[in-house]
Amino acid sequence: MTSFDALLLLSFGGPEGPDDVLPFLENVTRGRNIPRARLEKVGEHYHLFGGVSPINQQCRELKAAIEADFAAHGVDLPVYWGNRNWTPYLADTVRQMTADGVRRAAAFVTSAYSGYSTNDQYLNDIARAREEVPGAPEIDKLPVYCGRPGFIEPFVDAARDALSRLQGDVRLVFTAHSVPLSQPNYELYVAELEQTARTVAEKAAPGTPWDLVYQSRSGSPDQPWLEPQITDHLEKLRGEGVRAVAAVPVGFVSDHMEVKYDLDVEAAGRAAELGIAFARAATPGAAPRFAALPRELLAEVGALPARTTGETG
Structure with a gap:
């Protein structure tokens, strides 16, 4: 049985104010030679909403919901959160996990499907973040969950x-x-x-x-x-x-x-x-049924920590 000592919530990230919009879009498109005028045009979409994407706040809410689900089912596992394209950046989160003594973590990504941008890119991001941090923990992505x-x-x-x-x-x-x-x-x-x-x-x-x-x-x-x-x-x-x-x-x-x-x-x-x-229709967001998925996936791969107590269904 694989033993994890942390869960990593890994997401895309998004701007949280008008000054964040262009730097965020530059992060997303880095290496693709997208003209600045095009980025400014896309940025107008964000400025319609005050320069704030809802995704970071929804990640905060999902992290809290996962922690509540873990607590309700006796799962003693800390939950960290890192993003690909905005703060908190994944490498910074991995650095904090390393400082906290995490040795092996399971990653639950906010993308449910297979494919390059929906799965493989996250694996690449994990590998790059680990390379940046000496002594970084092993990080195993949990299975694709679109059919769960x-x-x-x-x-x-x-x-x-x-x-x-x-x-x-x-x-x-x-x-x-x-x-x-x-x-x-x-x-x-x-x-x-x-x-x-x-x-x-x-x-x-x-x-x-x-x-x-x-x-x-x-x-x-x-x-x-x-x-x-x-x-x-x-x-x-x-x-x-x-x-x-x-x-x-x-x-x-x-x-x-x-x-x-x-x-x-x-x-x-x-x-x-x-x-x-x-x-x-609404997206799952932080719905309790969705927030239970990390625990269920950990159970399926036989990786709930030994300290788990209480209900597991």
Whole structure:
């Protein structure tokens, strides 16, 4: 049995004020030669929300919820939090874990799927952070969890809630972040998304028609990405006579800026222009069922600490 002495919550990170926006975007796009004018254009999305992405606060809330779940089930394991692209930076967190005497940690990332940007990049980030810190602990990423009940069930509840806010014949539209077709393992990413969407649809609203579409495309227009984009798909649905859409951001764990802007502003605005009623389902965020996932994954790999007491189900 692998023994862990800490859990690392690993996330993407996001700006928490107007002065953070451009430095954050420069971190995200480092090495890709993105023109500054393009970064400033994307930055406008953040400035609509005061320059604050909700993701860091949701990570704070998720960390607290995981700690509460651990305490309720007798799991004596400290929880650390580090980000890929903003404070608290992963390397700084690994440095603190090392100072605290952590020797082996399990990493729970706020990305549920396989693929390069959703899984492999996090592994690379972990390796780089460990290289920066002498004596860094071993860090093992917990398994992909897109098919686990703790991820599925919050989306089922959220999809039902979104549907309840609409009338008539409603189309369920599941969304996920688009990626380039040149990205390694994109086929596995798509297969997992399709299975997750199918499962949520069957549980939330059996018989309701549904589609899987994409959002938040960036990069050169000459480069093929996963399609269709949600705004294009809304136009297609309008032509088919659809008048109500429940959008379920099944590709996201929490309300990233891609959810807040690309769905709540851009897609909702396009739906209004087309005369389509639009409701967006919530992401899992810090829902108790989702916060229980790290403990459940630790149990599945036989790695709950020996000091665990009380209920484990």
